[in-house]
Amino acid sequence: MTMTLDSRSAWLCVAVVASLLGGPRASAQETDAKPKARSVSPIEIKPERRTLSPGTPLSVRTLVLRPPQIPNVLSWTIESKRHRGYLIATSLSPDAKQLATGGLDGIIRIWDAATGEFQKALVGHDSYVYDLAWSPDGRTLASGGSWDATARLWDVRSGLNLRSLKHPGYVGKIAWSPDGRMLLVCGGESGICLFWDVTVGAERGKVEHGRHVLSSAWSPDGASVAFTCTGQATQVFDTEEFKTRKSLGEAALTETNFSAAWSPDSKQLAVATNVGTKIWDAESGDLKQTLAGPMTTAAWSPDGKVLATAYSGNAVQTWNTADWKLIKALPLGATALAWANDGSRLSLMTSSTVTLWDVAADKALPTIDASGPASRAMWTTGKFMVSGIGTNVVSVWDIATGKLAKKLEGHTAPITALAWAANNKTLASASADKTVRVWDAQKGELLKKLEGHTAGVAVLSWAPNGKQLASGSHDKSVRLWDTVTGKSTKTFDDHPTAVTLMDWNGKMLVAGGPSNTIFVWNTTTGQIVRKLEVSGQAQSLSWSPDGKVIATGGVDDAIRIMNPANGATHAKLSLPGDPPSVTALTWSAKGETIASGRANHTAQIWNPQTAKVAHNVATMAPVQELLWSDTLRTLAVGTTDRCVRFFDTASGKLRATLITDHDQVPAITADGHYRADSEPELVYVVQTESSQDTLSPPDFAKKYRWKNSPKDVKVAE
Incomplete structure (x- = not known):
């Protein structure tokens, strides 16, 4: 010392x-028996010279990064x-x-x-x-x-x-x-x-x-x-x-x-x-x-x-x-x-x-x-998005307006996972109450209640046909379900730990948990195809679109492209960061590009053939989820700060942000326009030479003659 x-x-x-x-x-x-107020002499602090240039953001963490x-x-x-x-x-x-x-x-x-x-x-x-x-x-x-x-x-x-x-x-x-x-x-x-x-x-x-x-x-x-x-x-x-x-x-x-x-x-x-x-x-x-x-x-x-x-x-x-x-x-x-x-x-x-x-x-x-809802909305390319992880109720939101459309009630313990079927209409929810529920999200109707796990369910993955669903649980098993009949068709109970990660391409299912081993099952025969050993605990998994390789992300700074047929690692994509954990992965539709999200507040767009990064973007919070738009022009990044941020995949620039609030999900563009169903829980923060003021939207519009333009709010292309 x-x-x-x-x-x-x-x-x-x-x-x-x-x-x-x-x-x-x-x-x-x-x-003293009765505390008295202290007398402290006021301290004068001379302000330093301000270096902020007009048009630059107040902080790299602000929602408006390109203020007009x-x-x-x-x-x-x-x-x-x-x-x-x-x-x-x-x-x-x-x-x-x-x-x-x-x-x-x-x-x-x-x-x-x-x-x-x-x-x-x-x-x-x-x-x-x-x-x-x-x-x-x-x-x-x-x-x-x-x-x-x-x-x-x-x-x-x-x-x-x-x-x-x-x-x-x-x-x-x-x-x-x-x-x-x-x-x-x-x-x-x-x-x-x-x-x-x-x-x-x-x-x-x-x-x-x-x-x-x-x-x-x-x-x-x-x-x-x-x-x-x-x-x-x-x-x-x-x-x-x-x-x-x-x-x-x-x-x-x-x-x-x-x-x-x-x-x-x-x-x-x-x-x-x-x-x-x-x-x-x-x-x-x-x-x-x-x-x-x-x-x-x-x-x-x-x-x-x-x-x-x-x-x-x-x-x-x-x-x-x-x-x-x-x-x-x-x-x-x-x-x-x-x-x-x-x-x-x-x-x-x-x-x-x-x-x-x-x-x-x-x-x-x-x-x-002080911190609002416990979870953020999960964006989709359909008409609705959902939130509710950490609560007992699934909230369904209208993507176009940010308005609350439905509440899906029934779980008796916190929800742990939500997953959309390919039609973006059928939703599955998993819970610590040991059940999985399948919903018609648009109508707000419960279709099936799937029971059989003996401990809380941690993860869900739909088969591409939208009729079969896989669930992974803390009871160390994976179950396959026919969601039309509500019956369990297979159970894989040879996993050594809780199953917290999973991806299913319809034929092969890959799963992992708090260990260094990833299991690959043939879901037709029920046999283990391969046990893949990774460096450190796996944090994310994703099948390539052609079903030939798996992308894995762990607690180190690497993404590994692995062949489940022979266990070989085809490529290793590394990018240092602290913490280094790769927490989310998703392939583009044709497998030409892969996106990764990390605990260190960043997301990357990679070329897996060259192992080069096209864009490395700041996400402002640890990444939980990634999703491409249908055109691949936008990457949606869900983070732990109840936000979904939308990045232009050509430039890497932030387009807009969705914030999940208690009664709506307003959208805010990086150049300062917002769209909300009603008066949102939003304020403007304005820096001048003499003050930093917090104003309501009407007061900001009146004082600075600013006109908000909801029609210009486009989160994705």
Whole structure:
């Protein structure tokens, strides 16, 4: 571990913002029977010069990548009010009036903490938002942009990005000094932590932990900073001499210190670990108490009388710090926690929602649905598309209008897979309830309920004739069905693991799961034709149109074209990326081209004969599904941020994006026009020299004389 400090960086601090896993900050102050509001002097941050040129996008992650120029506007985009994808970070403002959220889509959203109403979006990061923290004076919001390697400072009132602080590697955690003059930014595989003077944007100190930093927390008296890292004991640093003051415990291979939180008097440190929450005497380094049960985050109440702890989706627990007895388990789970400064509310974040718990009333306030529906619509070349994975109901949408057409109800557990027959009218749905259901999607009628699996069904694949269906299950079997009669015609039960991948060309079926082996069956004879060994677990499979070869994608960066007749690998298509997993594959109709999708937010169009990439496009989120248009002029890419993006296969440019919302699926073109059935959950974000404003569609049209043109919205050709 190495450390340096500029001599000008010695400071005394009077309050705290503690770093918790997932991004929220729990404010702390001197222990008192009744917490009083802190007095923090406002900090002036000089904005850096703006370099955004008119007509360029606000971020590479925006929906409008080619914004037409508008007088007195530098750039603009259209955004959804709710996050596109899961939440990673949240932070409650010091006055508990506003809540900031960030996550997969890279857009920060500000909410009214009391009502849960959306207020504005802050656009600028080019990658995930991994962490958020309000400054102690409540005027500035700091954000960590993960792989864009920046921490940004935002004037929330004006929406302006005041400063972008460059980091040598991804940014994982941020924490304010209690006086609000310094920002600690941590990240990178080497665990580099930089101390920034935010008033002038100058680096004042540096620590290199040599490993991944999971949390950082300033003590309320400003004298110490605590770090938790992978494979390392919790480290407490002296901020005057900048030395390691204490090492709490010992590094253990079986123990992970997820996050640290200081008591308001700076005398104790609560460290949430996978083996319990440990309470340390920060001065002596003695372990005072261990609270049972794995935890990932902890937060002290401002009066120091209560410690809240949480672990993933399990109930949040509150503990009496006088005797360390459990007070109660709240009927809600959380991945991150933060107290209001006055102790009146506790913020609970999950991967999709934020809820404020009213401490006096002992009840939850209305939950903020910050990330929208759990799944995206699955586009087809027919008239309808469907969504519903992760829920118990299939939603059928009209592609032309984005309007909800039907709801298909009947499953009693979450839906795990959806698959269209070749006619784009018959739909199959699989569920954790162990059944497969076959629907007439246009009429909304259940045609058949297929029963026989003894565990949840994970994957589906239709035969080309549209009458036979294959299902793969966690019961380690594949079943073939006659969907006209509803009867199972064959069962292949010699798969060694759950069957989670499958493709059927009508004669041969290829299947895989969490292993290095892919099974190929002759579906006429029921015999295993070949067991193909691949490097690492298979993530995607696709038969070539002529049925001669299989494309496989795995956890490495390669696509392998394999011959099931002899097991030979004909070609290997490699493209480095992080993470390298190839999660989706599809051949063009004649087999001349293959498209691949990856977990690293990209999709490729390949020539399998030359192993060359024609286009490598940014998809903004991990890829789940790929589909060619009938003309092959468009590639549809379904991603984990509830979007389907449509790329021109000749140029590689984005045409448009479909976003699945609760009651419609609006389409937005890359040049800023949208089509929706009714007033959508969309806003315009407009960057000028003096502000970044969030406007409703009518307000944007009126202020900038902009005319939206739904007739120009064409997602595919």
